Amino acid sequence: MVFKSKNKAKAIEDTHTKIDSDIYTENMTIPKPQICLIDFDSEVVEAIKKKSxxxxxxxFGLPISVPNFENYDKKFCLLNYDLPTNIHEYDIIAIDMNDNKVPIPYDVSQNVRENHKSNKSLCFLTEFPQTIFDPRPFSANILQLGLFNNKAKLILIVFASQKEEQKYSIVSIENDGYRTHEVQKYHNYSFMNNEYFEKNLNGKEIEVVVESDILHNLLSSTNKLFHYEVTFYHPTKWIDSRNVKDENFVPLMINRSKEIVSYFNFSNETLMFVFPQMKEKEKIIIPLLEEILPSMMPDIFPHSTLFSWKDKEEYWLPNHKELDEEKVRIERVYNKKLLEIDLKINKNTIEYSYLHDLITETDEKLVDAVKKYLEWLGFENVNKMDSEDRIKEEDLQVQLENGLLIIEIKGIGGTSKDSDCSQISKIKFRRCKERDKFDVVALYIVNHQRYLAPKQRRNPPFSETQITDAENDERGLLTTWDLFKGYFLIIDGIFKKEDVRTKLLNKGLVKLIPDKLKLLGKVNEIFKDGLVFILKIENYHIKVGDNLTVSLDDSFQLVSINSLQVNDNNVNEVNSGEVGFLINKPIRRNALIYIESSE
Structure with missing residues (x-):
């Protein structure tokens, strides 16, 4: 939808000093500045609109998936951008360069012009092996031509992404075929006169360096939301026979290598802010529009200070003072409760920090975390054994009712070598000899690839040979990630502590998953936001109130059956047939459904 303003320039000029209160109501849009938001998510757009x-x-358009799959395949494409025809009249242009757009399928009807004023039609040619036509760099250049060919003041706000260049084969379609005109190159920064691009580089560690207090506070408060994908250089000017840094270019943020990842620049009546990519971009744009930009370019914000005198106490409306005082009281109560919750969160973090230590730490802290976990699990006698002044020992000993469990624990950046896995076997034989009994159980526990998030790690991290050797040597292999998940299986009632204690004594690859489960089937479709699904049951008795175990992506969830339907009729129990389940918690498609087996 194109916004159409009425006599905006004259209206703003006439009302700058004499606007009457009945001209604008609370629900009306402030006519100036005119702001164009390019390629922002709808949530960001709506948040800014709410500020009037x-x-x-x-x-700039959406990339097109072009089906050029074989030699000699070719398709003609058109641009699909949507920019205001009067873009040169806009005061502020904000651009989100985030490359998260999903290509749309190629549609011939959308890439052929219906009306022609000549016997030639210009378009873009794509040929095998090109399968994506990206119109955005070319559209960016169109914007550049519209923006910088006028002398009006402009504010440009950019959330930068990696620089990408595209080649465009421009052809003319005529009555006897098509002819190639030329090949042009553009990149996604083509809307800028100078982008000061240095290199593509991704990272999250960002330091705010701008000296302005209000800018520094804004960027510091949102720092954790940023991640950069590109760095920039500081431009220079030739002054007095030497290059000096351009004082109109101000770095806002740098990375750990002191490279510029954000800046603002003022040149040729254009004030440009370039920020890294971030979540919740409205948290930067709205403060800029409300607090920072009006003082930097007041001509573009003629309404920003209108009627500010109404905020003074001598002009307050009836009941304002009482309501303001009530607001202060509510804020105090809220802040007190917020502080209480923060203290509880901190206490909880300290109490359960050993669970995070299981999947992040190494050496002593990891051993301590496993020890605390085992004690929580119900083992009564867990002892630390290893020390530097003795021959290599196990890290933990657990006294069992009928024997001894010895545990070797490692936290490593990669995966375990064969020698890491088998070290515990040597200690096991030594303990058996000391005890003159073969009642020693050996277990190797590893926090592997510990610098990665657990779900991004190789799971399980053991080779087939390592698992077979462990089975033959009668020792166990286990990851701390499995211990971490096992904790929540117990809390959710899927597992019991005694079940896990028993499994830790298994040989080979130790899997902390329930044993007595019967697979009912796989969920292919879900309804009512995941609360309803259909399965075909074969010879198994199920009734309302039974618990089901749901498995997906190596995780488990316990749900209960609220109701059952067969042939659209509610039933209390079923044995066979196509059954509709209504459960108490939502699940996702492709989940596996289990029920506890009595066998």
Whole structure:
């Protein structure tokens, strides 16, 4: 939808000093500045609109999935951007360069012009092996031509992404075929006159360096939301026979290598802010529009200070003072409760920090975490054994009712070598000899690839040979990630502590998953936001109130059956047939459904 303003320039000029209160109501849009938001998520656009700013949403277009799969395949494409035809009249242009757009399928009808004023039609040619036509760099250049060919003041706000260049084969379709005109190159920064691009580089560690207090506070408060994908260089000027840094270019943020990842620059009546990519971009844009930019370019914000005198106490409306005092009281109560919750969160973090230590730490802290876990699990006699002044020992000993469990524990950046896995076997034989009994159980526990999030790690991290050797040597292999997940299986009632204690004595690859489960089937479709699904049951008695165990992506969840349906009729129990389940918690498609077996 294109926003259409009425006599905006004259209206703003006439009302700058004499706006009457009946001209604008609370629900009306402030006419100036005119703001164009290009390729922002709808949530960001709506958040800014709620502040009564004059917003027009636009796009550089969507990439097109072109089916050029074989030699000699070719397709003609057109641009699909949506930019205001009067883009040169806009005061503020904000651009989200985030490359998260999903290509749309190629549609011939959307890539052929219906009306022609000549016997030639220009378009873009794509040929095998090109399967994606990205119109955005070319559209960015169109924007550049519209923006910088006028001398009006402009504010440009950019959330930068990696620089990408595209080649475009421009052809003319005529009555006897097509002819190639030329090949042009553009990149996604083509809307800028100078992008000061240095290199593509990804990272999250960012330091705010701008000296302005208000900018520094804003960027510091949102720092954790940023991640950079590109760095920039500081431009220079030739002054007095030497290059000096351009004082109009101000770095805002740098990375750990002191490279610029954000800046603002003022040149040729254009004030440009370049920020890294971030979540919740409205948290930067709205404070810029409300607090920072009006003082930097007041001509673009003629309404920002209108009627500010109404905020003074001598002009307050009836009941304002009492309501303001009530607001202060509510804020005090809220802040007190918030502090209480923060203290509880901190206490909880300290109490259960050993669970995070299981999947992050190494050496002594990891051993201590496993020891605390085993004690929580119900082992009554867990002792630390290893020390530097003795021959290599196990890390933990657990006295069992009928024997001894010895545990070797490692935290490593990669995966275990064969010698790491088998070290515990040597200690096991030594303990058996000392005890003159073969009642020693050996277990190797590893926090592997510990610098990665557990779900990104190789799970399980053991080779087939390592698992077979462990079975033959009668020792166990286990990861701390399995211990971590096992904790929540117990808390959720899927496992019992005694079940896990028993499994830790198994040989080979130790899997902390329930044993007595019967697979009912796989969920292919879900309804009512995951609360309803259908399975075909064969000879198994199920009734309302039974618990089901749901497995997906190596995780488990316990749900209960609220109701059952067969042939659209509610039933209390079933044995066979196509059955509809209504459960108490939502699940996802492709989940596996189990029920506890009595066998």
């Amino acid at each position: 700013f004059n917003i027009r949403s636009a796009t």
